[in-house]
Amino acid sequence: MIVGKVVWVTGASSGIGLALVERLLGWGNTVIASARNLGSLESLTVPLASKLHLLPCDIGDADSMRAASAAMETLTEHLDIAIxxxxxxxxxxLPRLDSESVARVFNVxxxxxxxxxxxxxxxxEKSPAGVLAGISSLSSVVPFPxxxxxxxxxxxxxxFFDALAIDLHDSPVTVSVIRPGFVATPLTDKNDFDMPAIVQPERAVREILWAIESRKRWHAFPKRLAWTLNLMAMCKPFWRRILAPRMRKA
Ligand SMILES: NC(=O)c1ccc[n+]([C@@H]2O[C@H](COP(=O)([O-])OP(=O)(O)OC[C@H]3O[C@@H](n4cnc5c(N)ncnc54)[C@H](OP(=O)(O)O)[C@@H]3O)[C@@H](O)[C@H]2O)c1
Incomplete structure (x- = not known):
């Protein structure tokens, strides 16, 4: 259990991030929560809310992040965990490839x-054992339609996180990359295809916080989906020709 830490959670207004904030506050941590719209956090109960600091920002906007950096300095002198x-x-x-969409996704x-x-x-780096946790995705293992x-x-x-982990080898900061499979959140609500082995945000929270506590360099869940996709990464022709096309929009 993670207790008494100062934790920054981005994407805290919804889905996995919101569930992480609730769990971390419930365990007695100080949480700095970021997103563009943090209205969903205003409904949290008062005892929890006293350890919650809101740091609204748009991570896709450099000016907004400069302001967030200055605001962060007024909130804390150190972080134990950044998620x-x-x-x-x-x-x-296709056939329309919108490069602006690609730019938007990469920018965030x-x-x-x-x-x-x-x-x-x-x-x-001011914490004796800080953890920098990045939420990646199992979609990075093999190409999805x-x-x-x-x-x-x-x-x-x-x-990016792999390279950081090498450069931070001699620092007290551990880099942890977590690759979730499908999680039922507003992000996946709009998907119009079958999502195998989809899990609830509570399961995602359990897995993410376990990986952070255990200082895992890499953690993927759910296990069976992760194993299958890793196997597919070794048999790319089978994945590309047989399985992946079945996941295309109907
Ligand atoms: N759900 C899944 O199946 C799944 C699977 C693998 C990985 N993931 C990853 O898990 C993370 C959380 O996803 P989720 O499913 O919980 O999605 P979600 O419910 O849509 O939440 C996304 C969060 O990111 C915030 N956000 C988006 N753009 C932002 C910006 N420009 N600046 C600041 N905050 C921004 C949103 O807040 P605002 O809109 O208020 O800014 C929201 O709090 C994402 O990185 C996603 O790629 C999700």
Missing amino acids: LNAGICEYVD NMVGTSRCVEIALPLL RAEAYGASKAALDY
Whole structure:
């Protein structure tokens, strides 16, 4: 159980992030919660809310993140854990490839996360054992239909955190990358295809916090889906020709 820590959660207004905030507050942590619209957090009960600090920001906007960095300094002198969870998904509908959509997804999922790392890292280094946790996706293991933007942004994020882990080898900060499968949230509510092994946000919270507490470099869930996709990554022709086409929009 994670107790008495100072934790920054991005993407805290909905889905996995909101569930993480509730659990971390319930365990007695101080939580700094970020998203563009934090209205959903105003309904939390008062005892929990006293350890909750709202840090609204748009991670896709450099000016907003400069302001967030200054505001963060007024909230805390250090961070024990940063869970960089904010993300968006936009699907590609061929034959039209909208490069603006690709840019939007990369600007939030990849560049936006790097803006958060820029703020979090100096504060994590002030903790005796900080954890920088990135929420990637199992979609980065093999190419999914219509996920040219989303899946590629998560694969870029994997590389980014891998490189960071090498560069932070001698620092007290541990880098942890968590790859969820399908989780029932507003992000997946709009999906019009079958989502195998979909789990509830509470399960995602359990897995993410376990990975952070155990200082796992990599953690993927649910296990059976992760194993299957890793196997498919070794048999890409089978995945590309047989299985992946079945996941296309009807
Ligand atoms: N659900 C899944 O099946 C699944 C699977 C694998 C990975 N993931 C990853 O898990 C993370 C959370 O997803 P979710 O399913 O919980 O989605 P969600 O319910 O749509 O939540 C996304 C969160 O990100 C925030 N966000 C989006 N754009 C932002 C921006 N420009 N600046 C700041 N915050 C922003 C949203 O808040 P505002 O709109 O208020 O800004 C919201 O709090 C994402 O990184 C997603 O890629 C999800």
